[in-house]
Amino acid sequence: MNKQFAVFGVGKFGESVAVELQRLGCEVIAVDKDMERVEHIADSVSYAMQADFGDPDFIYSLGTRNLDGVVIAESVNLEASIMATVICKEIGVPYVVVKTKNERHAEILKKIGADAVISPEKEIGIKLARNLMKASFADWIALSPDYSIAESEVPKAWIGKSLKELDIRKKYGVIVVGIKWNSQVEVNPDPDEKLKKDMILILVGANNDLRKIG
Known part of the structure; x- marks a missing residue:
C-alpha cells in the first residue's frame, strides 16, 4: 500500500x-x-x-x-x-x-x-552562503556546527603531487578520506598516488580549515 x-x-x-x-x-x-x-x-x-x-x-x-x-x-x-x-x-x-x-x-x-x-529559507540561506564562500566545493555535509565533510576539486597547486608530498593533514588541518575518480570512490586513498585534475577529494575537517583549501 x-x-x-x-x-x-x-x-x-x-x-x-x-x-x-x-x-x-x-x-x-x-x-x-x-x-x-x-x-x-x-x-x-x-x-x-x-x-x-x-x-x-x-x-x-x-x-x-x-x-x-x-x-x-x-x-x-x-x-x-x-x-x-x-x-x-x-x-x-x-x-x-x-x-x-x-x-x-x-x-x-x-x-x-x-x-x-x-x-526552508534559513536552510537554503546557509547552503547558499557556503556555496558562495567556497564555490569549488561540490557538496558540503555538516557533521556539527563547526565540522563538515566536503567534496572539492583538486586545487591547481596540488595537481601532480601525492597526498604524502602535500602532507595535507599537517599543513591544512583536514583529512582526505576518499577520492572520486572515473565514477568510482576510493576510500583511504594511496598516499603515494599522484592527484589528477579531474579527481574530487572527499575531505573532513573544521569548517574554517576547509574554506582555506582551493
Missing part, C-alpha cells in the same frame, strides 16, 4: 513537497484556504481541497489518523499551525513536520509534539 500524506498549505514550499511526494508514489492530500492554490495543484496530487486546516473539526473529518504523516507547510498563521500540530498528534498521526516562522515558533512546536520543524 502506498504511503499517504497530507500537506497543509500549498504555497511554493508546500506545493513542492506535495508534488514531489506524489511523484515518489505516495498518495497526497493537498489542503489550502486559497481556492486558486487548490485548483493549481489539483492535477498534480491525489486529492486537493479548500479548507481551513486550523479548524480542529476539519482535521478530525479528514481521517488524519490513517495518514503516514502530515506536513504543515504554512507558517504565516501561527495559531493555525500550532492548532493543527496539536490535533494531529492527539489523534495519532505518526509523523508531523511543521514549517516554522522563527526560532520562538520552532520552540513552541517542539514542545507541543512536532516530530520535526524546518525553516
